[in-house]
Ligand code: KG4
């Protein structure tokens with residue numbers, strides 16, 4: 536059978552990324568220009584700055600992805616691009632670049648859902664992983680519990696009612712003075728803290744048993760900080776970070792294990808930026824081992840935003856016959 540090469544582009548938030556992926560699972564190149572340093576002084580992603588930087592970098596990043604893969608554009612079977620969800624101005628840069636390349640070269644265009652990309656990151660290093668399985672997607676913008684029924688076929692069984700998990704990490708990190716981006720910083724300082732030092736609430740969301748809520752937890756941490764201040768006590772940053780982190784992980788693990796038991800899946804995967812959290816990975820590893828469930832997770836570089844995961848997802852869309860026209864547009868709130 537003929538090998539399929541896909542040039543993939545991702546620009547939904549603050550990473551300008553391009554990759555060349557062979558047959559959906561083999562990454563020939565993975566170029567990521569991270570804008571994090573640029574946004575740090577503002578304490579979060581500034582959409583207008585992100586769009587401008589994407590415009591500056593996108594051609595270089597795409598050219599480097601082809602060069603690193605030692606491939607010519609003419610060898611590509613498809614041009615894949617994230618078209619949502621994400622920041623509209625940021626998405627538009629990738630979508631416009633992909634459309635222009637596709638139009639000029641005649642190579643088919645495939646629009647990819649960002650979350651489908653995150654889920655598909657698991658295919659890159661786990662060659663044997665096949666649907667059906669359950670996947671927890673936890674990133675800066677999303678917290679979804681997803682049944683992956685087949686390639687390109689998803690059912691969301693749980694979602695956050697308010698903040699995404701990564702958003703909670705970022706907000707709490709800012710409040711305790713760790714700065715942006717909060718996830719990796721909380722991960723690091725938590726290693727020196729006691730996760731049982733402070734009991735923060737584990738939110739139950741009434742009727743929808745697999746839904747999440749993290750804004751109450753965030754408020755509880757803020758209240759704790761205020762009470763420390765009122766009493767003139769110095770808060771132990773590492774203990775607060777570790778206790779907060781444990782509260783998030785407990786809820787994620789609880790919901791995931793309940794869903795695995797109810798749906799009967801024996802395979803479980805995690806995805807998204809928060810999936811690179813070291814304590815989360817360890818906790819899920821143990822919980823799955825105890826229940827005889829195979830646990831899958833991408834390497835950290837494929838957890839946070841990248842284009843290789845978009846190329847992996849696009850391969851299965853390609854096989855399913857999905858092709859997009861030049862009317863493809865950025866859809867900031869695209870549904871899975
Ligand atoms: O998937 P991603 O790169 O972008 C989105 O699609 O949102 O996820 C970024 C999020 C940020 O909120 C960041 O703080 C969080 O992932 N994150 C982490 C870790 N690394 C990144 N959260 C917890 N622990 C980490 N090690």
Ligand code: ZN
Pocket residue numbers: 649653674675807808839840
């Ligand atoms: Zn993402």
